[in-house]
Amino acid sequence: MRDVKMNSIRSIDRAIDILESFNNEISNLSIDEIVSHTKLAKTTVYRMLYTLEKRGLIRYDKETATYFLGLKLLDLAGNLNSITSLKTLAVPLLIEMQQKTQQTVMMVVPDGDTMIYVFTCENSVGLKYSSYTGQRRSMNYGVIGKIFMAYAEQEQRERLLNLPISSHTKKTVSNVNEIMKQLQSILEQGYHVELEETNPGVHGISAPILDKNNKCIAAIGLLGPSVQLIGDELERCKSILVETSHQISLQIPSQFSF
Incomplete structure (x- = not known):
């Protein structure tokens, strides 16, 4: 803005x-x-x-x-062509990811210092973490928010780091220096893993969707119960999510604007 x-x-x-x-x-x-x-x-x-x-x-x-x-x-919502186009590209791959992992999958887009959930897909039954399309969160929230913070311009990143951080769980990272280390790790590795930092008993993985100029235009995430997303299964789901983010990013046209 x-x-x-x-x-x-x-x-x-x-x-x-x-x-x-x-x-x-x-x-x-x-x-x-x-x-x-x-x-x-x-x-x-x-x-x-x-x-x-x-x-x-x-x-x-x-x-x-x-x-x-x-x-x-x-x-009016139908005029949001950029989001509609992005969803058209991403949704088939996100559904495939959900079917492979059997966990809650979502795609989120940035809006100023906030982010909006534009797609969610989860199991209809069984143990799961639920979210909903249209939800708006501060950009310093959760496993996906860290992706946007990592790729934000310096001025915005500093502004977000100065916002108060709610301690959602005993494992919430609230120290600014530790958060900065997380953001640097995201830029180096291209993904982020969170273990019960936002919701007790929930693990999460996220990765950016990048355009041809390496700008983060969206992020995808995978959330699931900590008893399921652990060890080899966590690594398997991480690999699937990172590969999905790469596939979506490769399909973003060079003239795409957001």
């Missing part, structure tokens, strides 16, 4: 706050729930919702007196 010396438009910020109240876990909200989430006055929220509804970005259900995201958002 550009650093422009200009104030944002408050009404647009508020409208976006309302839209971001919805997620994969909460698809419909009452006006009181939206007020609670946004901390805006109820009259303001009502006017904003009415405007968004007129433009097709919000739907209202009279029977339940709740609001949903509108179908117009699908039209």
Whole structure:
């Protein structure tokens, strides 16, 4: 995101706050729930919702007196050609990787100092780690976040290193010097392995998707129970993931922009 010396438009910020109240876990909200989430006055929220509804970005259900995201958002999402193209290239290979490893597989793209999960695939039954498409995380989160930090420009990397790091588990690495060693190792090896640093009982592996200019335009990850991703099986899955990341990277066209 550009650093422009200009104030944002408050009404647009508020409208976006309302839209971001919805997620994969909460698809419909009452006006009181939206007020609670946004901390805006109820009259303001009502006017904003009415405007968004007129433009097709919000739907209202009279029977339940709740609001949903509108179908117009699908039209807007369809304009994200770069992400769509990347998914078209990557998804067949990611599905193949999931079938070979039988673990949760995901692809994530950077967005400013955050990252968005654009693809996930997991086993329908059995012991597994679950995630969902559309989830947004800070770029200093988890096994995939380390990939983006490693390939980030120096200014962004320093900014991310200065962000507070939550101790998700007893094994979370929070020392900046140790994190910098991890980032250097990623640049040298081309992958990252995390053992219960973000979630207890979960191991993870990640690798970058690089364009022709060696820019990290996405990252893929594999997460699974620590009782399964260990020893020879961890090494096997790591080899599969690294090879998959290479295959996807090789298919990125030279004119690809992100």
